[in-house]
Amino acid sequence: MDQIDTSTPHSARVWNYWLGGKDNYEVDRELGAKLAESLPEIIDIARASRQFQARAVRYLAGVAGVRQFLDVGTGLPTANATHEVAQAVEPSARVVYVDNDPIVLAHARALLTSRPEGATDYVHADLTDAAAVLREAARTLDLAQPVAVMVLSTLGHVADAGEAAALLRGYLDPLPSGSYLMLCDTIATPETLAGSDEYAEGGAVPYVSRPQEVLGSFADGLDLVEPGFGSISLWRPDEPFTGTPVNQWGFVAAKP
Helix, strand or coil: CCCCCCCCCCHHHHHHHHCCCCCCCHHHHHHHHHHHHHCCHHHHHHHHHHHHHHHHHHHHHHCCCCCEEEEECCCCCCCCCHHHHHHHHCCCCEEEEEECCHHHHHHHHHHCCCCCCCEEEEEECCCCCHHHHHHHHCCCCCCCCCCEEEEECCHHHCCCHHHHHHHHHHHHCCCCCCCEEEEEEEECCHHHHHHHHHHHHCCCCCCCCECHHHHHHCCCCCEECCCCCEEHHHCCCCCCCCCCCCCEEEEEEECC
């Protein structure tokens, strides 16, 4: 396994810190605390992202009848992981996780255990190599059948919007009609843009916040699931939402 770099912050471990986890190092905690001080909303964004993931996976496994999930840039395992939510609805669901951090790999192998009716697997790869990810995922998933591709709080690692759109097509184009894209990311506001700058200055791999119209354009050619594209706080909440919607927007959309 690759050597774990404890001298440079890593997004999966910083995110884990924001979620209140313990699978992080001092360098991650220092950057996470600094950014949370200047952009307090980041804690709400991290939690809202996990809640959106659970609601969307539950919808896809239940209402939409999806049985296969490709979770790209999964991060460190937490409660309500994709396979736990999906298999609670449909025990035969199959889930493949993708990340490139060795500590994520170590935890995934230990913790991401499937129900016997279904399957889980972990691909240690860079999200930008869609062909390699799909090739490895095909050991567990039947790519001739619909797959829900999940890209949550991850696409900001691809700075160029054109490259990001091409990358998403690289995942979806080989998949059949009835597949889905589940996507969310932080939209550009003066505060989140400043946070992105501070994050990069802290030594982590840069992460961009995009204008909402750019993020929404990644659903072009797909059929949006109601309520469409908007703050993830408002995407099919389990209870009527009160408060301020987070500046993380997203959607679930089907490939026609």
